[in-house]
Amino acid sequence: MTDLEQSLARLVEQGRSVAFGVLGPIEVTERGRRYPLGGPKQRAVLALLISQAGSSVATDEIVESLYGEEASDRSHRSVHTFVSNLRSRLGDVIQRQGEGYALVATLFFQAMTYEAL
Numbered sequence: 001m002t003d004l005e006q007s008l009a010r011l012v013e014q015g016r017s018v019a020f021g022v023l024g025p026i027e028v029t030e031r032g033r034r035y036p037l038g039g040p041k042q043r044a045v046l047a048l049l050i051s052q053a054g055s056s057v058a059t060d061e062i063v064e065s066l067y068g069e070e071a072s073d074r075s076h077r078s079v080h081t082f083v084s085n086l087r088s089r090l091g092d093v094i095q096r097q098g099e100g101y102a103l104v105a106t107l108f109f110q111a112m113t114y115e116a117l
Contacts, residue, residue, distance in 0.1 A: 025043075026043045026046055026047050026050070028046075028090060035089050035090060036089065037086070037089070038082070038085055038086070041066055041078070041082060042082040042085060042086060044065070044066055045062055045066070045079065045082045045083060045086065046086055046103075048061075048062060048065055049094060049101060049102070049103040050103055052102075052103070053102075053103045054102065054103070054104070055102060056097035056098050056099075056100045056101065056102045057100045057101055057102065058098075058099050058100040059076060059079055059080070059099055059100050059101070060099070060100075061100065062079050062100070062101070063075045063076055063079055066078075066079065083101050092104065
């Protein structure tokens with residue numbers, strides 16, 4: 001069993017059921033409680049981790065996604081701060097994995113059907 005699988009198993013044992021809203025503004029709820037997620041860049045970090053849930057996302061990839069050509073040494077520190085802030089709010093659902101971070105979750109996608117007006 002991988003570290004991510006073990007972490008997911010612990011969260012399930014703890015009875016954690018966290019919902020990630022990705023259609024519209026990024027939001028996280030657990031048992032009806034909405035978590036404050038911080039500013040746009042911090043939310044962008046979470047969105048990137050959600051999009052690759054269960055896989056490690058390298059810190060360099062997060063920096064590139066947030067800052068592009070404007071990245072600096074401070075950009076890496078900012079990413080670590082954003083992740084630290086998210087972890088303090090969400091707990092162990094975000095974990096350090098190698099040179100990056102991973103969202104430890106299984107995602108269930110709900111199919112939605114839109115009718116033409």
